[in-house]
Amino acid sequence: xxxxxxxxxxxxxxxxxxxxxxxxxxxxxxxxxxxxxxxxxxxxxxxxxxxxxxxxxxxxxxxxxxxxxxxxxxxxxxxxxxxxxxxxxxxxxxxxxxxxxxxxxxxxxxxxxxxxxxxxxxxxxxxxxxxxxxxxxxxxxxxxxxxxxxxxxxxxxxxxxxxxxxxxxxxxxxxxxxxxxxxxxxxxxxxxxxxxxxxxxxxxxxxxxxxxxxxxxxxxxxxxxxxxxxxxxxxxxxxxxxxxxxxxxxxxxxxxxxxxxxxxxxxxxxxxxxxxxxxxxxxxxxxxxxxxxxxxxxxxxxxxxxxxxxxxxxxxxxxxxxxxxxxxxxxxxxxxxxxxxxxxxxxxxxxxxxxxxxxxxxxxxxxxxxxxxxxxxxxxxxxxxxxxxxxxxxxxxxxxxxxxxxxxxxxxxxxxxxxxxxxxxxxxxxxxxxxxxxxxxxxxxxxxxxxxxxxxxxxxxxxxxxxxxxxxxxxxxxxxxxxxxxxxxxxxxxxxxxxxxxxxxxxxxxxxxxxxxxxxxxxxxxxxxxxxxxxxxxxxxxxxxxxxxxxxxxxxxxxxxxxxxxxxxxxxxxxxxxxxxxxxxxxxxxxxxxxxxxxxxxxxxxxxxxxxxxxxxxxxxxxxxxxxxxxxxxxxxxxxxxxxxxxxxxxxxxxxxxxxxxxxxxxxxxxxxxxx
Amino acid sequence: xxxxxxxxxxxxxxxxxxxxxxxxxxxxxxxxxxxxxxxxxxxxxxxxxxxxxxxxxxxxxxxxxxxxxxxxxxxxxxxxxxxxxxxxxxxxxxxxxxxxxxxxxxxxxxxxxxxxxxxxxxxxxxxxxxxxxxxxxxxxxxxxxxxxxxxxxxxxxxxxxxxxxxxxxxxxxxxxxxxxxxxxxxxxxxxxxxxxxxxxxxxxxxxxxx
Numbered sequence: 089x090x091x092x093x094x095x096x097x098x099x100x101x102x103x104x105x106x107x108x109x110x111x112x113x114x115x116x117x118x119x120x121x122x123x124x125x126x127x128x129x130x131x132x133x134x135x136x137x138x139x140x141x142x143x144x145x146x147x148x149x150x151x152x153x154x155x156x157x158x159x160x161x162x163x164x165x166x167x168x169x170x171x172x173x174x175x176x177x178x179x180x181x182x183x184x185x186x187x188x189x190x191x192x193x194x195x196x197x198x199x200x201x202x203x204x205x206x207x208x209x210x211x212x213x214x215x216x217x218x219x220x221x222x223x224x225x226x227x228x229x230x231x232x233x234x235x236x237x238x239x240x241x242x243x244x245x246x247x248x249x250x251x252x253x254x255x256x257x258x259x260x261x262x263x264x265x266x267x268x269x270x271x272x273x274x275x276x277x278x279x280x281x282x283x284x285x286x287x288x289x290x291x292x293x294x295x296x297x298x299x300x301x302x303x304x305x306x307x308x309x310x311x312x313x314x315x316x317x318x319x320x321x322x323x324x325x326x327x328x329x330x331x332x333x334x335x336x337x338x339x340x341x342x343x344x345x346x347x348x349x350x351x352x353x354x355x356x357x358x359x360x361x362x363x364x365x366x367x368x369x370x371x372x373x374x375x376x377x378x379x380x381x382x383x384x385x386x387x388x389x390x391x392x393x394x395x396x397x398x399x400x401x402x403x404x405x406x407x408x409x410x411x412x413x414x415x416x417x418x419x420x421x422x423x424x425x426x427x428x429x430x431x432x433x434x435x436x437x438x439x440x441x442x443x444x445x446x447x448x449x450x451x452x453x454x455x456x457x458x459x460x461x462x463x464x465x466x467x468x469x470x471x472x473x474x475x476x477x478x479x480x481x482x483x484x485x486x487x488x489x490x491x492x493x494x495x496x497x498x499x500x501x502x503x504x505x506x507x508x509x510x511x512x513x514x515x516x517x518x519x520x521x522x523x524x525x526x527x528x529x530x531x532x533x534x535x536x537x538x539x540x541x542x543x544x545x546x547x548x549x550x551x552x553x554x555x556x557x558x559x560x561x562x563x564x565x566x567x568x569x570x571x572x573x574x575x576x577x578x579x580x581x582x583x584x585x586x587x588x589x590x591x592x593x594x595x596x597x598x599x600x601x602x603x604x605x606x607x608x609x610x611x612x613x614x615x616x617x618x619x620x621x622x623x624x625x626x627x628x629x630x631x632x633x634x635x636x637x638x639x640x641x642x643x644x645x646x647x648x649x650x651x652x653x654x655x656x657x658x659x660x661x662x663x664x665x666x667x668x669x670x671x672x673x674x675x676x677x678x679x680x681x682x683x684x685x686x687x688x689x690x691x692x693x694x695x696x697x698x699x700x701x702x703x704x705x706x707x708x709x710x711x712x713x714x715x716x717x718x719x720x721x722x723x724x725x726x727x728x729x730x731x732x733x734x735x736x737x738x739x740x741x742x743x744x745x746x747x748x749x750x751x752x753x754x755x756x757x758x759x760x761x762x763x764x
Numbered sequence: 765x766x767x768x769x770x771x772x773x774x775x776x777x778x779x780x781x782x783x784x785x786x787x788x789x790x791x792x793x794x795x796x797x798x799x800x801x802x803x804x805x806x807x808x809x810x811x812x813x814x815x816x817x818x819x820x821x822x823x824x825x826x827x828x829x830x831x832x833x834x835x836x837x838x839x840x841x842x843x844x845x846x847x848x849x850x851x852x853x854x855x856x857x858x859x860x861x862x863x864x865x866x867x868x869x870x871x872x873x874x875x876x877x878x879x880x881x882x883x884x885x886x887x888x889x890x891x892x893x894x895x896x897x898x899x900x901x902x903x904x905x906x907x908x909x910x911x912x913x914x915x916x917x918x919x920x921x922x923x924x925x926x927x928x929x930x931x932x933x934x935x936x937x938x939x940x941x942x943x944x945x946x947x948x949x950x951x952x953x954x955x956x957x958x959x960x961x962x963x964x965x966x967x968x969x970x971x972x973x974x
Contacts, residue, residue: 564774564820567847571868572776578872579783585916594938601943611869615847625852628825633852 102219105146106130107137107163108181109155113204117150117181120208121215134158138166141173148219151198153182153189161193168197175225177218181206232271239267242284244385252392253294259287301375301395304382307354309334309346312390321397323368334393339366353391357381362398373399424519425501427454431479431514434459446501446522448494464490464498478507478516488523500527545733548726552622552667559621562614570611577604623670630658631666632693635673639691642677653692659700661756668730668754669693669702672738675723676704676750684708686747698757699736704750711748716740727752766792766883767810771803771829772818772845777868781816781845781875788876800824807836814883818868819846819853827860834861841882851896854889864888871950877912891956912954918972920947924960925967 104126108114111132118130129146131137135158137151149167153160160180167173180193183204190201199218202211242263266280295302295315301322303314310333319326322337335346342364353359360378367373377395419426425443427436439454449457463471467490474487489503501520508517581600587593618624626634632654639650673691680686686708693702715721724740727750731738736754743749766789772778778796785794795812797803800821807815815833819826826844833842843864844857854865863882866875870890878888889897890912913921916937923933930948934941952958957966967973 563847568772568774568777568868571847572774572780574869575777575780575784575872579780579787582787582872582914585914589938591938594940598940598943601939601946605946608869624820624848628820628827629852629856633856637852 101125101127102147103127103129103144104215105137105140105149107132107134107149107155107160108152109133109157110152113152117211120211121150124212126215134160134163137163141167141176145173145176147176147222148215149176149178150202150215151178151180153180153193161189161196164193164196164198175222177222179214179218231274235267235271242267247385253291255290255294259283259290263287299396301393303329303393304390305334305393307350307389307391309350321367321373322365337365339364339372353379353381354389363395365397373397374402375399422519424504424521426517426519428508428510428515428517429459429475430510431475431516434475437510437515446493446499446520447491453494462492464492474505475516478505479514481507483507488527489520491520499524502526541729541733544729548730548733549664552671555621556627559618559624562621563618563624567611567614567618570607570614574604574607574611577607626666626670627663631661631669632658634666634670635691635693638670638674638677639689642681642689646681648680648686649688651688651690653690653694655693655695659693659695659756661700665700665734665754665756668734668736669700669752672727672730672750672752673702673704675727679723680704680706680708680748684710684748695756696753699753699755702750702752702754705743705747707743707747710742710746711740766814767812768792768794768879769797769803769806769812769815770794771797771800771815771821771826773799773821774818777818784872784875785816785879788879800826800829803829804832804836807833807840811837812840814879815840815842816879817842817844817862819844819848819857827856830857830860830862841885843878843882843888851893854893854897858887865893866890867893871912871914871954873914873917874912874954891954895956913951917947917951917954920944921951921963921967922973924948924951925964925973927964 104121106114106117106121106128108117108130109132114130114132118128121128129140129144131140134155137149138158140146141149151160151163160182164178164180167176167178174197177199178197179200179202180190180198181202181204182189193201199221200214202214242260263280263283266283269279298315298317301315301318303318304312306312311329311331314326314329316326318329322329324332333346335343338346345363349359358378358380361376363375363377365373365375374397375395376398377393379391379393379395381389381391383389419438419440422440422442425440425446427439427443429435430437436455436457439449439451443449443454444451447454447462459471459475460468470487471489474485477483487503489501490498491501492498500523502523504519504521506517506519508515577600581597581604584593584597584600623634623637625637635654636652639652642648643650677689680689684706686706689704689706691702691704693700695701716724724738728738731752731754734754736752738750738752741749741751768785768789770778770781770785772781775798778798782794782796785792795806795810797806801824803815803817803821806812817826817830817833819830821829826846830842830844833840841863842861843866844854844862845866845868846853846857847868857865864878864887866878866888867890870878874890881888919937920933923936928936930941930944933939934944937944951963955963955966957963
């Protein structure tokens with residue numbers, strides 16, 4: 089560990105070797121320096137100087153350049169040439185200092201040059217400066233040595249930490265860079281230390297706050313260290329954990345497995361897997377661990393362990409698997425055919441057994457099919473439209489669709505699509521059911537209903553024709569015969585009157601008059617029956633006249649006011665249309681008389697685009713919804729059917745305030761009938 | 765000499781009509797047609813003073829024969845007979861140029877009165893119909909309904925007007941009360957009135973009683 093304090097500086101009692109072959113000069117220099125507090129060793133020749141340095145290296149040398157024998161420059165050269173002495177600062181002193189001589193001295197490695205005669209202050213200042221410089225240099229060297237030592241230690245730590253934490257590596261790199269910088273300046277060293285501290289702090293923080301259980305244990309399973317998370321998830325105090333063995337954390341029935349684990353990690357240097365942990369509270373949790381053996385840099389091998397709780401994940405996985413199994417069972421076992429279509433690629437993703445059975449493709453074949461392989465060309469636009477809708481997120485609808493089997497045969501299916509996400513892709517789960525039989529039954533029912541309707545229309549027409557024929561026969565044949573009979577009776581009456589009066593004649597007249605009265609009654613009855621069967625006025629004068637007449641009769645019979653809004657001229661229309669309008673109006677008036685309790689009725693007939701529109705509205709109590717929808721409203725049904733048989737339509741609704749409105753629209757031109 | 769054509773497809777009715785008209789107009793020359801085709805042919809051949817036309821004939825309808833008659837013989841008067849009580853037919857008939865409209869069930873006296881009126885250049889409708897037409901057309905139609913009463917009916921009307929009861933009238937005329945009641949109904953139908961007071965006032969107004 090590096091400390092922030094510097095190693096001890098050279099003692100203030102620095103040793104200075106003074107070399108001068110002039111004794112006065114030597115004494116003067118030694119005197120000055122000794123008085124200043126330096127320890128001075130004076131020598132008077134170059135040879136002696138070299139010997140003195142070899143015996144005990146001084147902190148500084150004051151060296152006279154011009155000397156007998158070996159001169160100062162030579163001494164300087166020799167000292168600087170040797171590794172042991174080159175670092176000693178040398179100050180050259182010369183009385184005849186030529187510039188060349190100075191340059192030579194300095195080039196040889198001398199630290200400084202003082203010219204004689206020198207001033208005492210200058211000498212001392214220079215000496216002090218160079219001693220300080222030297223001290224600083226020595227101090228720097230000592231630091232370097234200390235750092236070197238620290239470096240070695242750091243190195244082992246870094247190696248260890250590198251394994252655990254990549255981020256720490258980065259910090260250490262930075263520390264390493266700082267360390268190199270430290271070699272040149274003290275500032276750099278400070279930065280290095282900071283970086284190191286930061287790195288270690290980060291590493292510790294990581295471990296302390298990790299959401300991963302981090303621990304070490306020995307090869308017996310004894311816990312050596314553990315992070316706070318271990319305490320949190322296991323429910324034991326950290327102190328307690330450090331006294332425990334890893335087998336204590338396992339559920340009782342699995343504690344024996346620890347030996348197997350230890351054996352494995354000893355053999356392979358690593359082990360990972362799942363373990364069933366029991367917490368202090370007795371709760372069982374599933375953990376996933378990944379442990380490694382460390383043998384380097386430690387006295388005894390230790391195991392580095394990391395583990396995390398995967399109980400929830402495990403449960404979710406189990407639930408998912410179970411759900412998947414259930415889905416599979418339902419999907420495969422379903423009686424309905426099912427497949428999943430990827431909406432984007434329009435490829436089939438999966439299909440069930442019923443699907444294979446119904447369509448004749450194996451599941452493998454099915455996956456290679458496209459939508460067009462399953463439908464007739466005319467059905468495709470609808471299918472693609474539905475796919476587009478699904479892509480836009482619009483809900484699909486149940487639909488009846490024709491499917492094509494492998495052998496080309498087809499069947500009707502009830503299609504029930506649901507939007508799902510499968511493997512993250514928008515897909516649609518389609519369930520379908522063969523409804524051929526239902527469809528056939530529906531078609532048969534429809535055909536049957538159509539036949540019934542035709543039959544009913546035919547019956548109605550036949551009845552109308554029959555009624556018309558009977559009405560005419562009764563009216564014409566019977567009625568005319570009666571008319572003739574009555575004329576005869578009146579003639580007889582007339583002749584009898586002429587024969588004179590008298591009781592006998594009176595009796596005869598009585599008979600004749602009674603007979604004539606009887607005939608009158610019979611005629612009235614015959615006319616009424618005929619008119620009820622089929623009003624002759626409809627065939628002879630047309631719809632408008634008939635409606636007027638019916639309205640008049642209705643008003644007379646019920647006292648209910650009838651307002652008419654009819655065209656002046658009879659519109660052109662086929663006889664069947666006139667009959668339908670008349671019968672509907674007749675039925676409506678009957679209904680009003682029976683149920684409505686109306687005070688007035690409005691009847692309007694008007695031409696409208698090749699059709700006629702009849703509207704009858706009353707101010708009675710109004711038709712109820714129930715009556716409208718009742719199956720027993722055969723009268724209303726009959727009116728609808730009458731209009732429908734002619735390509736028209738009848739509508740019944742409640743009036744805005746009260747009463748009932750009946751609108752009937754029937755085409756009057758062939759083109760309109762065709763269109764309808 | 766008056767010429768009359770009876771156009772009716774029922775022989776019984778034709779005979780009845782002929783009998784009534786022959787008696788009322790002994791000097792008239794009466795022809796018969798059994799269907800519309802025959803009627804048209806006769807109209808082409810000969811000018812009649814009057815056609816008594818059944819509106820309800822097979823083939824082309826009586827109304828078409830009426831139009832044809834008006835076109836072929838504008839001067840010929842047409843009295844339309846109908847079995848239909850509805851005034852709609854009457855209006856149609858008059859629009860097509862009929863001179864009179866009469867229900868076939870009407871009494872012989874009415875027929876005779878109608879023929880007389882029409883031959884004289886007038887128009888004829890029954891009182892009941894006149895009332896309805898007036899309501900429909902909004903016009904008053906002048907009538908002298910008692911023209912249509914038979915002698916016996918006129919007799920009964922006078923007796924009612926003098927304040928006699930049906931029983932008294934029956935005794936005086938040697939008839940049953942029921943027959944007198946029937947006569948009274950015929951009278952009220954023909955003149956379009958209903959109460960005895962109204963009938964008495966009517967008789968006084970038309971100087972039928974002294």
